Amino acid sequence: MDVDIWAWVGETQQQLSEAGNVGLAMALGDLPAQAYEGRYPQLDVMAPAIAQQAETLELPWLEFYARYWHLIGRIGDRAQGAVAIDDARQLLAFAQREDVRECPAAPAAVEALAIVLGNADGPGHAAERLEVLAAAIEDVSPERPAYTGLVTQYVAALIDAGRPGEAVSYTDSAVERVRAAGREASWELGAERARALLAVGRADDALAALQAAAEFQADDPVAKEHRDGVRRALILATLDRTAEAVDALPDLDVVGEHPRVFVEWSRAVAKLAGSSQITNTWQLGRVLRQWIDYFGMMGGYRSRVELALIAGDLALDRHGVWQAGLLADVAESGAGELQEAGDVAERVAGLRAAAEATTEPEAPGELSERVGLFDAADGFNADPEKWVGWLWPLSGQDLEATRRHTTTLGFLGYPAVGADIYWKMLVDTGDIATAEADDLGYLTTLLIEARQDERLEQMAALLPHAAQYIALARLHTMRERWQEAVEAAEHAVAAGGGVDARRLVAGAAQHLDQNARAAEVLVEVLDELGDEDVWRMIVMATSAEDWETVRKGAAKIGMPLKSSEGPIDEEMGLIRVILPAPDGGQRQVLSIRTGPATARLALPQPRGMDYNAGDLVVFDPQLLEPMPEDPKEQQNFVPPFAAVRILRPGGYTSYFFDGAAPSEEDWAEFTEVMAERGWPMWVYSDENYAVTHPTSGESLPGVFGWVAVPPDVSPSEVDALLDDATERWVHPLAWLDLAREIDVEIERHERIVKEYGL
Template sequence: MDVDIWAWVGDTQRQLHEAGNTGLAMAIGSVPAQALEGRYGQLDVLAPAIAQEAEKLELPWLEFYARYWHLIGRIGNRAQGVVALDDARTLVEFARREDVRDCPAAPGAVEALVIAQANTDGAGHAAERLEALAAAEVEPGSLAFAALSEQYVAALVDDGRAVEAVAHAEAAVERLGSAGREASWELGAASVRALLAAGRPQDALTALDAATGFKPDDPVAKAHREGVLRALVLATLGREAEAVQALPDLDVVGDHPRVWVEWSRAVLLLAGSAQITNTWQLGRVLKQWIDYFAVMGAYRSRIELALVAGDLAVARQGVWQARMLADLAESAAAELKDPSAVADRIAALRAAADAVTPLPAPGPQDELVGYFDAADGFNADPERWVGWLAPLSGRDLEATRRHTTTIGFLGYPARGADIYWDMLVESGDIQTADEQDVSFITGLLVEARQDERLEQMAERLPAAQRHLALARLHRARERWEQAATEGEAAVAAGAGIEARRLWASAVQQLDDNAKGARILREILDSEEIEAEDVWRMITMATAAEDWETVRAGAAKIGMPLKSTEGPIEEEMGLVRIVLPAPDGSQRAVVSVRTGPATARLAMPQPPGLEYNAGDLVVFDPALLEPVPESPEEQESFIPPFAAVGMLRPGGYTSWFFDGAAPTEAEWTEFNEVMAERGWPMWVYSDEDYTVTHPSTGEPLPGVFGWIAIPPNVTPVELDAVLDDATERWTHPLAWLDLAREVGVEAERHERITREYGL
């Protein structure tokens, strides 16, 4: 994006704030950070909401801004492919509108489209990407130039024109220099990849070293992206020890799909070294990544990763897995524009798998189930056991149970489902099958997303198992009405506590807390019920204000309560209630716990939030953080809980104050005045906050915060109390918004704000 757009963003924030739209003003500033820092849960909610609001306010640049950053958050680190293509094409069309095309950020739409195409099938879309980028005609003076040049280099590499890609990267860097600009780190990295593709790894390392100091467009990702690329270059050069040292750990790259293929290639090159362990755990993770790319429609990455994972499986003698990965790659290749481009590599993987001799089983075939059960669960290799049990699976029920669940655990539930299907469903034995086997095959079918198959199987099951299987399917797909219906039917047919839990959970999702609590209350005295069930019942009963059920649950878990009837309103200590903020982040609000699952917020909140001091909220009693082990830390620990919903709003209104900090005695007296009236006050400034002395210009310790007043107190009364409490302070305190609201001395507060630089 061009620098002008950021000035425009700042102006837009100020205008929105002045117009009273504080929540939106706060939100738009946080969207880029959410996209780059990986706060996708927030981004996926906030960015579309901003775009929708911008459309209502007829602010097309703001709408483009929100849509662009949301898309970058999807196609950048998350590497979405086909699932993002239509949105990328729509954004390009939007950028061509007369009221948008002059936006300095408009070239970003082309960037987003070619990234989505590269994620989908880089080689297949290479020509189209090059054409779109060439048509953009962005000059080096624009901050978009480096990003579009980076994408042009990548498209040339995908098109098999690595030498041209190197030349283009060098020319782009030179043009930037002539314009007084420096290349981005990402453009430098694209040049490194081009040099690797051109067979010049030593030059690639030199280029990577030179690019290290370049400013990144995505500073959050630079460290791990550079580490992965450096490891790949060094591994290509055969400098294994240095490559291993540069390679980020799995737990670092696990949340960054964009680097998975490159990281896996580096691991494959290093798999023969003593420092890199090629294990079944690695194979399982790679299969999870492959499945992720399938969901995202990242076809080329899925195939590349399957082939790398297959080579690694061959190296550890995982013959069955290598063959399945070859099958997967062949199937996925049908989605490419040119499936033949990977045919030779798939054939090579099959040949390599066929040439491997699997490790021998630990004992005779008819004793393998016993060996499996006796194996050390911590050190056993499930990948090998899948191969050893395969000849028995589908014929011997005990072997089938172990084989199919293990292969499902390793990421191949469809294969496990196929075996069970042939053994139980096709044979007709499913009607009399053990509940355990029905549960196993249901889980495999759900995980393999074979919904139609599961529904076909359910038709052949007895009523209780049929309804429970369908309820599990609907729950997995978040179809809550159907899940509740099937869960209820399963309970009626005698399916047991799992069905009841599922039913209660589904109706809770449908906001029928009273019914959910009743469902679990019916088995409160059962030996099957667990503490987690009781807490869920308490939470739902609290939301429904069914205090009798709350008390019954509290008695069940041994939680003493003072009152015996009516609403529970007791002081049970301080808690932190975690609530959503307008920018998509979360706020931990210190509160007073008033019941097993209720708390009253104690901290005043800024206007624009949906909650404030005095509000009574329902929370999930599951701790969000463990209690510290040391007694010293326990003394200051305030347990955090996630808010579930509002029970009763307190109706409080918050007012902002700001100014130079008073003396300790003045501040103590001020706090006492607020406390006597029961008006919550919270200081949000820290010890580093300063204001400016109006006469000397020297910094003074400052203080700002919020005071909340209940609905029976008027702003006029608060203004009078503040005026009286602070009139003898050395430096005045300002409450500008309140003064404007009541129409009293607004000019004085404006002057204080101006003179003290508040």
């Protein structure tokens, strides 16, 4: 996005804050960080909310800003393809509206469309990308930051179009135009130049180009390090500089959260897999299979095919013949979704031919001994890929072998194959109605993982009543169809479905905010529940304020309570409650635990928050951090728990104060006065906060924070108390917002703010 927009963003934040939209203002500035840092759960909530509010407030630039960053969060590092194309086209149409086209960032909509088309099928959409980018580049001068992003995508499209030599020349001229305009190229543009050089066979020059690009700032600074490492490793591997390539290659736990580099990282690994420094294992094969499925869901058609072919070659290096054959099928089916298949058919044929020529690993023992050998194998060191091949001759015929074979297939990422085998054995033979519960569970899981919903419904129709509705409830739960899940699970409970059916009812009912029913269905079988189920019941009963059930649960897990009836409100020590922040992040609020799953917030929160000191919250009693092992650390450990909901608001109102810090004696007296009144107060400034002496200009230690008061305290009372408590301080304290609210001494507080630079 064009940096010219940032001044406008700052002004908009100020306007929103002054209008009382503090949360929206805070969230607005954080959207780019959410997109770049991978805070997608926050981004996916906040960006649409901001866009909706912007539409309501008739602020089209703000709406474009929010929609753009939400889209970038999807198509950038997450590399969404076809699933996001319509949204990208709609954003471009929005950017071309008369009231938006003058926005400095509007050209970024063209860049976004080019990115998403490249994600879906780079070569197949190359012509369209070049066309829309060329038109946009003509209208943007090199002085504007938007220019660099557009030409970077133009270079990428040239490479995908099979014109890498032209891409090199174009990049060189674009860089010169940017420099002539007094600016530097971005890291992304330099990295694309390196990719173009690699594509024309100039690997040494590609490495030099990437090294030169390291000096440039990145549009996405968070991703620069791992993206640079992946590309560097691929170039070095091409140059047969194996040791250096391995050193440059980011670890799997680094790239595993960044789909944008999945294909390039896999190519580098494939080149290095023959070395002793890169281990080609079944774990790698399983990860690549997960990545293939990811691109299948996201519409990354080209990436799905490329990964399938790379994974197939790597599988053959492990003598995974069965896996290579299935991956060839994936690549072949994926080719039908490409705009331009190119040489995919030839590569698939080559993979199949190589699989036929590869010898499978020698099986241990006789066929009749395989199941026993599987069970006796070391679960840590056993190779599940090999066991799939070794059990295959028995699968579909021997039930014990089928169970192990199909579930292992599912574990490795091939649930549809496992489901087919189980289906033929249980459904096609008519044995499904009398199948054991474990087999029904295994087949249900495989069908759900394979997203074969219609097939699962077909199977369920053949089952006895309880089993039928448990299967359907599991399906609805996995698809987050909560009402359908409750209804199906209730049928299963009525038919004698046992604790499993009750868990399904409780889980779905909780999502529908039917906590009373969720707790009730579990307490009816309390004696059959384990601790985990009991804690879940306690949380749901607490949300429903069913204190009798909470007490039953507490007794079951051995948690003593002082009271025997009514609401539970006991002091059980300090905890940290983790709550959502307006910017989509999280806030830790020191709180007093009052029950098995309740706490009262102890710290005042800024205006505009959805919670404040005095609020009673329900929390999930599962610790978010492990208890320290060191006894001394345990003494100071304040356990953190995730908030579930606000049970009862305390009605407290917060007021902001700011100014020069008083003496220790004055501050102690001030805090004592607040404590005597029962008004929670918290200092949010740190030791680095300073204000300016109004006459000498010297720096003074500063202090700012919030004080919260209960609903029966008027703003005038707060003003009077603050006045009395601070009147003898050497430097005055300001509470401008409160003064404006009650229209008292506004000028005095404005003067303090101005003179002390607050």
